[in-house]
Amino acid sequence: MSSTAADAETPVMSQRERMDACFARLEELSAQRNAIDGQIVALVAEVTRDGLWAGTGAKTVKGLVAWKLGMSDATAGSVAAAAQRYDEFPRCTTALCEGRLSLDQVGVIAAHAGAGSDDHYAELASVATVRQLRKAISVEIKPEPDKEPQEQYSFSKTVGEHTTTYRITVPNVEAAKVDAALGSYREALINDYRRDHGSDTVDDPESPSFDASGLYVRQTGHTEPRFPTLTDAFLQMVQTAWDAEVARRPHGQHTTVIVHLDVDKRAGWVHAGPALSDADRQLLLCDSDCEVWLEQRGQVIGAGRATRVISRRLRRALEYRDRACVVPGCGSTRGLHAHHIVHWEDGGPTELWNLVLVCPHHHREHHRGRITITGPADRLVVTDESGRALTNKSLARPPTEPPPAVGPWRGPLGERAQWRCYTPFEPQPPPPSPN
Template sequence: MPPPTTSFAENYVEPRLDALFAEIAELTGQRNAIDGRLVEIIAEIDGRGAADGNPLWGATGCRSIESLVAWKAGVTPRNAETMVAVAHRLDELPRLAQGLREGRLSLDRVAVIAERAGAGCDDHYANLVQYATVTQLRTAVKQEPRPDPDRKPEPKRGFSSYDSDGYTTYKIRLPKLEAAKFDAAVASHKDALVADWRRDHDAGDSDDEQAGAQTCEQAPPFPDTVDAFMSLIEAGWDTDVAARPHGARTTVVAHVDLDRHADKPVAALHLGAALTDEERRYLLCDATCEVWFERHGTPIGAGRTTRTISRRLRRALEYRDKSCVVPGCGSTRGLHAHHLVHWENGGATELSNLVLLCPFHHRTHHRGDITLTGPADRLVVIDSDGNPMTGASLARPPTTDPPDVPPCKGPTGERAQWWWYTPFEPKPPPASS
């Protein structure tokens, strides 16, 4: 509260706030109109209005229209999905699309309808969307009656983890049959551990009670369920290593920068966090050790002239590239190691001649849709039209005037009285004859 000597006029800021609100409304209307034009462009790229209905983005190297929009517009994948959802239903929602083009409706509000509402809902939501917020529209769409599925979907399995206080907590969700198999396997390993512990450490039959007491005090803890679970993991791991001899039970990768810390190596699990000195020494007692020499953070001296890419060289590729090297992709799973200069053309199996590609872009390259030229540290990716591909978006300063649309003040935001609201009811599908 201002002191009594301060006049009310000196602290009155409402005119300035009104001016700022007016500017927000003007810019919001322009942004809505720009979003409307963007979704029209996206729809055209995806084949809207084409005589053959084929999309135009097939030769860009992107695996989906959403990936293309996220790349070229420089937006998040979720925002790209929102824009594509509206673009796919422009013809089905003409009144909502018109409100977006005129700047009266925001892309987020129209997207709620485009992503979740039933067919034929344009007239129902055309008026509501002008007053309701995004949250209120989501509530309205949830009230639409949904057809009962013929059969309930199978429950989904789940696996998640989170780190806290130096430990990792796992949460596993399994169907009853698979959970019973898991319980039986853990119980079997626990019984085996308990039997081994009693055989090696049980001193109950010893004549020397003092020696038996010392044996019990020095014995490892009695096996519990966690020990049984780790035994199950190690048994499966050992079986896999036996089937694939190139697999390593435990591998410690020490990255040594020749320009720094040459006398003090820093060890890390492959693609993982750095290890403490104690953890490194513990693992090195029974592990495969690989040392990578680096200069300025880049591995050097990895690989040899052979077509087959060894596990050691594969680790170096994963450490360097992290993901698919094609701009706009970013895939990290199931990557293929690719020779920039093919083996049959004299290309060596060295880091400078190898890159990681996702299966989609690997096939796209060998079909001739994209071209990759090296070496890897100066990689150039060319599309089918001969244009270089970069990871940057197409955003640039505007060269035209902003759209001439009225200001958009947004939804009114009053509390919704849902007991008076009549949900939209999609028309039932036609009966099959």
């Protein structure tokens, strides 16, 4: 039989039939992809639940997934959200593993849905698109939020009829910087005040004379500006900050945090302040405007080496060379710290070969012993807690197993939602505790 005759006997598929065949194959592949995503979420949930990712150098589970699996931030966020609440949404995650729901659907539910809504959204997700799920979750009836404990960093403002009160909470290391800055500005204001009004001034603790007692003002009716306080120093510091890009902060030589180091015990503490942990001590000695005083058996024996502060020229060279945080998988480019590879207190110099840029998170992780950074900078090695080198290599490789045997995924109905008839999820109050 000739080829012409064979071609004539081959049935010619219509455009509609070809489209149906393509859709059938897409349904099969989509279900397999959903099932594979479900397996990925299950594995990431195990990593999250047991804290296995803490020694990888990644800041978050989302960052770890994006780094190791080559995913976008949005997709990695869906994986991380579904993994974090894997046990809380068993129906949704089971449907994902069976190929009946997509990662985006389960990710939206896990990221935003309320507690106890697994059954509600598992039913809705079987027919709703991702956009419809977002809409349904947005109209969800939210419970009254519980009062959360105060974070280590907090800032609040209370506005009264005539005054405003600010309240700020920061760790002791940052508080030492604030105290040093306020002390410097107040000292400058006091010097200016004494220059203009003399040494015997009202409220001056160093001039307890008759004129400074307040009687002079009451008897003569003479009024003078009040003696500078820490509030005045704070306002002066804020006012000066407006010009920070134009000129250096005034009295910069006085705004230095003073740290005392015991040369025998490797202990450190802020001047007239609390003791520092080993991690905070090493962190403070890396790249901060800090004056170090060495002590031995409780006696000051001298000052530390001249400087650890990174000059502007050295900082530019670091930024040009490193560009971003040097820890693999991070990529942060803002707020970077200059880190001494050989710690300053161990004799490490402030030179380019001994410096690298790291983000604040990885800087703290290093000084807490969770990652190790060794050099010099041109042969940098970053390892996790177990000593394994961190690299930018992806985990992706050719598969060795067949795809999951799941049925085709039909997907959402695609119908227009009638939100007037929709009953949003409402969390149920907890059962009363037995007396």
